[in-house]
Amino acid sequence: MMVEDDGYIIEKVTKHLFGTWRVQRDWASPLNIVGGEGAYLIDSRGRRYLDFSSQLVCVNLGYGNKRIIEAIKEQLDSLAYLGPGYATRIRAEAAEALASILPERLSKFVFSSSGSEANEDAIKIARAYKYPSFKILARYWSYHGNTAGAISLTGDPRRSSVESHTSMDWVVRIPDPYCYRCPFGYEDCNECGLACLEYTEYILANEGHVAAIFLETITGTNGVIVPPDDFYPRLRRLADEYDVLLVFDEVMTGWGRTGKWFAFEHWGVEPDILTTAKGATSSYVPIGITAVDRDVASYFDDKFLPIGHTFAYHPLAMAAMKAAIQEYREGGYIDNAAKVGEYLGKRLRELMDRHPCIGDVRGIGLFWGVELVRDRKTKEPFNTREDKVMGRPLMTQKIARKMLEYGVILPMAWISNFVIAPPLVVTEDDIDLGVEALDKALAIADEEVRS
Ligand SMILES: Cc1ncc(COP(=O)(O)O)c(C=O)c1O
Structure with missing residues (x-):
């Protein structure tokens, strides 16, 4: 695959296009994506990323159908x-x-x-x-x-x-x-x-x-x-x-x-x-x-x-x-969502034992929320709604950024929660990749938990 001119593409995209639902300066260096296959996206350097939220919970059947x-x-x-x-x-x-x-x-x-x-x-x-x-x-x-x-x-x-x-x-x-x-x-x-x-x-x-x-x-x-x-x-x-x-x-x-x-x-x-x-x-x-x-x-x-x-x-x-x-x-994708979804829920709940920054895990099928808290007892969140509107750094976004290093994209990192919703074509192996990336990246939040 040809390595694209990332500099040109990212510069023109961020110069002419608004980043959505954000303070604009935060959209400085989006990934340059050139294609996709099944549950994975591919960037200009040929690197594959599991799409752990089907973009905006929308590419349900994955890429390249x-x-x-x-x-x-x-x-x-x-x-x-x-x-x-x-x-x-x-x-x-x-x-x-x-x-x-x-x-x-x-x-x-x-x-x-x-x-x-x-x-x-x-x-x-x-x-x-x-x-x-x-x-x-x-x-x-x-x-x-x-x-x-x-x-x-x-x-x-x-x-x-x-x-x-x-x-x-x-x-x-x-x-x-x-x-x-x-x-x-x-x-x-x-x-x-x-x-x-x-x-x-x-x-x-x-x-x-x-x-x-x-x-x-x-x-x-x-x-x-x-x-x-x-x-x-x-x-x-x-x-x-x-x-x-x-x-x-x-x-x-x-x-x-x-x-x-x-x-x-x-x-x-x-x-x-x-x-x-x-x-x-x-x-x-x-x-x-x-x-x-x-x-x-x-x-x-x-x-x-x-x-x-x-x-x-x-x-x-x-x-x-x-x-x-x-x-x-x-x-068979809807049955797969039910079956692999149960596995995803189980794996996410296991993370609660290791990560004090997780306040709650809830979901159904391939649709799961992980809510982060600074303090499990008081349920104090890391960020407020105001932080989002004011463009202050969000804990969820720091974690999502870290997950990229482990080959996982998680665009649905909202204020205090992730929406984990991969394409319905995923296997348990894909889930393992995604959950393990989250497992490693959550250390960033654990460090800031009030004990
Ligand atoms: C529940 C819900 N309703 C409506 C919308 C708006 O859809 P659209 O972005 O296609 O206008 C969204 C988008 O994320 C949504 O999640």
Whole structure:
């Protein structure tokens, strides 16, 4: 392989392109990546790195998947673009394939180009359907996207820097089922009687004009927060009782990530609207999907649908998604996520014995959070939300940088936690490589633990 001119490439990239969600000076020397294969990326010097978070938890089927690549090429040769108002074979086949993996009642779709847009479309549909109700309940430990509506629903600090640009009077915060840091101070999540849901019910009873509850089925970037088992059945009952829509954002948790097609399947509940993106094409082509319950959808049979995108139902995205669905179905990747995911969880939990800097390990399938603390007893984190926004050095990023030396990329190093979510093609040997790199790099944090 030719060694590329790293200097030229990195200089032009960082000169002309903004680094996302960061103070710009921190994006000084990104890796120059030239290719990828399976769960591995390859840099300009031919060095291979295990991608321990599938980039932004999106390259679910790994790099170089032939079936998806060929499907995109074939579609490019026949019809590269078509406005959303026309029928064409790939649209019919891809829509049918999507319907076949979703609950029967989620049978009408809007397609867009990102998870943020999928959420914008869900907000509009919920509020139009529930008019004059317009408020949406959302959580603090959440991320729903970068556009005006989606960032307003977002509870994490990415919201705070643009709060004054957006109108948030329609967002009402509800508490998170974040048992490690229970908002009600319970130590044991079996004892609280789901106080977070009791308080949600109090809000529903008193707030008025609530159109929907909008949640990441499992909170992703903000720490892989898996709710207790009875959370979703009870939440579904609450939504029905108060006649509000339940929207699940599965932009990150969909597409086999948790060992099922979609995370809500773990709890036997269905949303009224499902949003998803990323893994739908394994991120080979941008995509966003808003899947709508048929009764909600039929409201628009004789009412104006206030939604449209130039790239809605883009032929390349439809071709990539149809091929990805076949691949997920036939390749055994979702079962692999469940099986190898269990091994990953076991290996990560073992790290807790050796590293006092780990406060909590939690997850499901190939979707795991490792939360770091300076002090296990007080759960004091190394960094705060403010540190992130102010561009102060983060412990998680120091560790991720160290892991590069051991051949592992971990881009999902958020404020106080890692999201460990490798492509669903990984083997136990790959997991060993990733966990051993983390094991070595965690020494940096251990040194700063208060004993
Ligand atoms: C849960 C969740 N929702 C929405 C989004 C936004 O998706 P996109 O970046 O494709 O706009 C993300 C992105 O990470 C996400 O994790």
